[in-house]
Amino acid sequence: MIEELENIIIQNIREIPQVPLSLLLSGGIDSSLVLALLRKVYPxxxxSTFTxxxxxxxPDIVF
Known part of the structure; x- marks a missing residue:
């Protein structure tokens, strides 16, 4: 199930035009996961990341 979810997220990431990428980080696992998968697709x-x-x-600043 986790691998299937990863594949779905990666498919959606690949649909993003390769323009300058940016991501709002919240300090939670969800935005960190999206960042890791962005890096996997576009190594x-x-x-650019923002908080x-x-x-x-x-408290989220430290993450």
Whole structure:
């Protein structure tokens, strides 16, 4: 089941035009997983990542 889910996500990632890639990271496993799969599909592409926080003490900042 996990492999099937990975394949579905990878299929969707491949549909993204290879323009500058960016991803909003939340500190959770879901956005980290998407980043890992983006890197798997586009190993050489630059990927900009961003995290938004209300203050520098926001807990997701460390991730």
């Amino acid at each position: 050489q592409a630059p990927i 938004l926080a209300k203050s520098k003490d926001y």
